[in-house]
Amino acid sequence: xxxxxxxxxxxxxxxxxxxxxxxxxxxxxxxxxxxxxxxxxxxxxxxxxxxxxxxxxxxxxxxxxxxxxxxxxxxxxxxxxxxxxxxxxxxxxxxxxxxxxxxxxxxxxxxxxxxxxxxxxxxxxxxxxxxxxxxxxxxxxxxxxxxxxxxxxxxx
Numbered sequence: 297x298x299x300x301x302x303x304x305x306x307x308x309x310x311x312x313x314x315x316x317x318x319x320x321x322x323x324x325x326x327x328x329x330x331x332x333x334x335x336x337x338x339x340x341x342x343x344x345x346x347x348x349x350x351x352x353x354x355x356x357x358x359x360x361x362x363x364x365x366x367x368x369x370x371x372x373x374x375x376x377x378x379x380x381x382x383x384x385x386x387x388x389x390x391x392x393x394x395x396x397x398x399x400x401x402x403x404x405x406x407x408x409x410x411x412x413x414x415x416x417x418x419x420x421x422x423x424x425x426x427x428x429x430x431x432x433x434x435x436x437x438x439x440x441x442x443x444x445x446x447x448x449x450x451x452x
């Protein structure tokens with residue numbers, strides 16, 4: 297399924313759903329950040345996805361990261377809650393979502409990086425490299441907030 301993201305765009309379609317979703321802000325022992333180049337839009341982003349019935353939100357993070365990257369992670373905290381109504385995501389099946397994303401800190405504990413059907417590429421990036429990557433403004437904001445290492449989550 298493909299998607300198109302709109303950011304403060306008056307031509308954006310009207311949202312018809314809000315869905316709890318997560319992203320994983322995953323750093324290794326060097327402080328490098330795990331990102332994937334997504335197959336649905338070709339941009340770099342953090343692994344993540346929507347919560348499924350029967351799982352708690354930590355399980356959602358662990359499952360989504362494993363599915364998309366091959367790594368098992370341990371959730372260690374919350375970067376923030378991101379609910380910008382100006383970010384609307386239109387999917388090819390007609391669904392249009394208003395953003396509702398919980399960005400969690402996590403660390404890798406097992407596994408090997410692998411590409412999935414949801415990604416073209418998965419790799420670790422030095423934070424100095426991030427500025428040049430093609431990513432959405434909301435992803436960039438989450439990453440910048442995560443890199444600050446604040447002791448409390450951001451509510452935005």
